[in-house]
Amino acid sequence: MDHDFAVTLDVGSSLANHTGSWRTFRPEYVHRLPPCNHACPAGEDIQGWLSLAEAGDYEGAWRALTRNNPLPAVMGRVCYHPCETACNRAGIDASVGINSVERFLGDMAIAKGWAFAPPTAKSGKKVLVVGAGPAGLSAAYHLAMLGHSPTIKEAGPAPGGMMRFGIPKYRLPRETLDAEVARIVALGVAIEYDCKVSDLRATMREGGFDAAFLAVGAHIAKRAYIPAGEAAKVLDAVQVLASMEGEDRPLLGRRVVVYGGGNTALDVARTAKRLGAEEAIIVYRRTREKMPAHDFELEEALEEGVMMKWLSTIKNVEAGSLTVEKMVLDEKGFPQPTGELETLEADSVVLALGQDVDLSLLNGVEGLKIEKGVVQVGANMMTGAAGVFAGGDMAPSERTVTVAVGHGKKAARNIDAFLRGEVYAPAPKHELASFEKLNAWYYGEAPKTVRPTLELARRSSTFEEVVAGLDESNALYEARRCLSCGNCFECDNCYGVCPDNAVIKLGPGNGFKFNYDFCKGCGVCASECPCGAIRMEPEEI
Amino acid sequence: MLKQIEGSHAMAEAIALCRPEVICAYPITPQTHIVEGLGELVKSGELENCEFINVESEFAALSVAIGASAAGARAYTATASQGLLFMAEAVYNAAGLGLPIVMTLGNRAIGAPINIWNDHSDAMSMRDAGWIQLFAETNQEAVDLHILAFRLAEELSMPVMVCVDGFILTHAFERIDIPEQAQVDAFLPPYDPVQVLDPENPASIGAMVGPEAFTEVRFLAHYKQRQALRLIPAFSAELGKIFGRATGGLLRTYRIEDAETVVVAMGSICGTIKDTVDEMREDGVKIGVVCLVSFRPFPVEALGEVLAEAKDVVVVEKSIAVGVGGALADNIEGALRNLEKRPRLHSAIAGLGGRPIPRDSLRRLFETAVTDPWEGPHFLDLNDRVVGREIHRVRKVRRSGSTAENILRQLALTSQLPQD
């Protein structure tokens, strides 16, 4: 068009004016560490796999998940999900049900028969793994995925360790466990059962192993000295729970008292109820607040009729009864005796006071350091003996399946480096995406999907799974509750809110980039980024 | 077709023949009858493809025309006096944007004191706004000038104001030759805008221009308007050929051959002046008239040519640039400045606020100019006694109140209200 001079201008000609020169602060896309990932003992990239799940790519999500943890169906049932405790969504409504989505993915993988893709290149290195518990299975899986050849030697008759012999079926159906173990075996991991390693060095030598990962667990029940009459029936928790796997169910009687305050005590009490006990009483020397067991498990137990005797210690046990002493907490929170006694009726007493590790296989291994009944390991999970790594309950840590799986992964990566004569250097951790880094306004209110729980009536008399899984629609809903803390989820906010159109959208999956020719550095993008994935940096002028 | 018709209606018919597409109407005396006439033509369907918009003010009237014109429609509006002032900002804007809007100005005095009668104060107030300003002597000329105006505006992409004397022309019933549609169509092609708001070919119109280019923008506006000095005679000749009569032009002369005294004026007063000249010629006075049609652009060259031989030039104008005198006289002065034999210039202010301009007053004026020339502007038929008394009173009393009120009071007291 023929334009009047100066009065009329060609459209879009302001692109010649690079307003980026005004900038004193520069926005940058960053990745921050989501609190869930930060809290996960297994080192899962939870935010990463949730982002795939919420898009409906369940297989992709499962594959992302299993890069760190080969047991999602198990973990989705037994993990105490510290991720959910850390979840920023709790600051909005309720934390994301990460654990239930994990289980959904695990169950779907089993149902669909998804298998791990074995590595194409093999290292030819052999690694001995002692113990087919969560740590051993995890280590073997990761070693296999890294191209090595692991062999698991398991003292017991079946895989799973405490997952099988310590966790009741109503929390972890054995088919689930078996399916996930089978998938690891299918990857080329050899498991030898009833094969207790008693001389580590000899076993390694004879088998030609280049390294070893020890994860024998803690199966020896701790005993407290309690005066007991001849006819008194005193059992330990490990024994009771393990015998649940056999043909003969333990006979506990109508009134069962469980002594202890951990999750194992709850497991035993709930098992006793299922075995027909009219009363299952847990005697614990401190208070509910001080109890190491997880609150949700306590709640489930209480719903099922398990009773609690707080601030009490067992003084002695007779046939059919026992005597407890009332305690009070002192200023430091330690229980102190009061001398006040009470008698409870009990057909049996089960001690759930913790477990010790059987360290006999380490005899003769030089350089090892044992403290407080566990093997000391370095940050790389290696014991004092070169090439001998250890993890799970036999190493110092919290004794959970998730921690064990994490140990297995960490050990495998360090063993891999060790076998190549290198030192494993984990990637530096990003800054934590804490709640104040988010702009929570943009997240709609969406209460956590409550996993359906079995009707109480059925639950108390059967060993069916108490907590049912999510179906696809509510798993998707739950996955979509994820805030994607610290990592761009392509919400287009930066692209939309920039007054200078200085954000370039790169298309699905590719995120965005800043057009610094025009970005004036106002910072609206960073303020309005829901998930805290933009940081303003001072511009060098 | 010859019609005995009111001037306003004749103009309305002429404007309708120009096929305007958007007409903005806001009533103000004395232009009201023009837009009323157009309103009838649109409402009755005689004028098709035309949006007639009743706006809420003159400012909106011209603003609507600006929008319509920028969007490629042939736009027309009309106003007068206070209305022109109320739209003043838009008057400048339409010119600055180069929009070929045609506007009729029913010339009327500007208050205060409020006055609905004819003079040229309104047109003069916008003389530097960038519009072409054409003054009609007769209603026939008013008809012709509107048709010329659309052609000129669109050729130059510049707004044109056709100035017609309020009441004297707008309300006069005369025999007027209204052209045929085919004649107008032959002269005026459809509007083909130089620039237009078009989604197919977008542009930003009305940018902010700073010191780096503002002078050039103004120079180009001036240059463009000077093009009209060539186009007005050319288009007038073309139009005259179609209509079979002389019309328009930059100026018209009457009996200036051998004239020693030449009177210059604009608008309908030229008729009375011609009569006076005829009268004086009969008495042997060598006198003639120049009727200025195009006030903007100001035809310096053409005026120089017709005034070159005069000894005395008397400028009769219907407005006063308070504090200076006659704006038209000032402009004529510029045209005489470089003449070899520079004639004497005599400035007269006449007909303000509708004051009648009688022939004998004019004759006296023309004669005095030669025999007893005055300095500065001469106010024709000024009531010296009234102003003398008021000046005297004001000198005595510091806070004298409204001069207009005082004069009216004095006139009433002395029963000296001027008679029609």
Place this chain on the structure above:
Amino acid sequence: MTDVQMTDVPALAPDEAQQKLKFYQKGTFTVGNRLISEGERSVQASQARSNALTSGHRACQGCGEALGARYAIDAAMRASGNDLIAVNATGCLEVFTTPYPETSWQLPWLHSLFGNAAAVATGVAAAMRVKGKKTRVIAQGGDGGTTDIGFQCLSGMFERNDDVLYICYDNEGYMNTGVQRSSATPPAARTATTPALGPEPGNVFGTGKFVPKIAVAHNIPYVATATVADLHDLERKVVKAMAIHGARYIQINVPCPLGWGAPSCDTIKLARFAVECGLYPIFEAEHGRVTHARKIRKQIPVREYLKLQKRYAHLFRGGVDDPRVARIQAICDAHIAEYGLLGDDEEV
């Protein structure tokens, strides 16, 4: 699982727990959402948005008006199939977009004067009608050009029901000329012409006008207020307005970091707070009747909104709240009652 009543929950989650595909739990209020189809996303989320107001303009950092204008015009461009002309009043938006020799606009755009945008748009619309074109017309301006100097033309355009969508970008003052009071400046706000001095510092209570209500009184087909803090609501309203012929009015609250004395990064936050405290009611009206009010999502005391802005700093001097804070809260409360701003939003 802590709630015993949950035992009644069936194996499938109840209907309300299943997500509606409107927007998801994540990014419910964000510009876009990768989880929904392209067609359901906002215009601003699209790579193909017109960027009718493109980069290189000279608005201040964090300019709410630049944002609001792109939001509105891009939405109108999509709604009209890019067959759109914009008329602009004098003001910040005009000055920062079209200083010779560059313009940031990408659609046919006309600036005439400060006070005549509505009338000029009427003329453009008349031209389109007479030419038989379907091209739609928008007039836009700031609050000064709309509620003050342009008000007469605006009212004329309304009463004639001219086919123009007028969009007012309300930043509550004459920002282009250096932050002076307009009739849209809220009470107590400090401006260059209402300094924070004397017995009644800042803008005087009981003055000013709320043009949306006046627009409603013209019985025009559509009136709405909107905010840059709620893009979805804004775009919906523009699209709705574009589907209607006749006079329409949308007033968008656009914070001005410079004029309000706030960090440039807080622009959207301020807009959000203005809505969430009830000071800026977001509603729509059709043919003279209010038909919808956008509910407050997370109500905040107006104090939190005021505290973010230096123009209200005199209300918090010496660590004590001036009694005027309570008076402004009362205004918010009155808005909440008048428009019914609390409660659940009905489906729109």
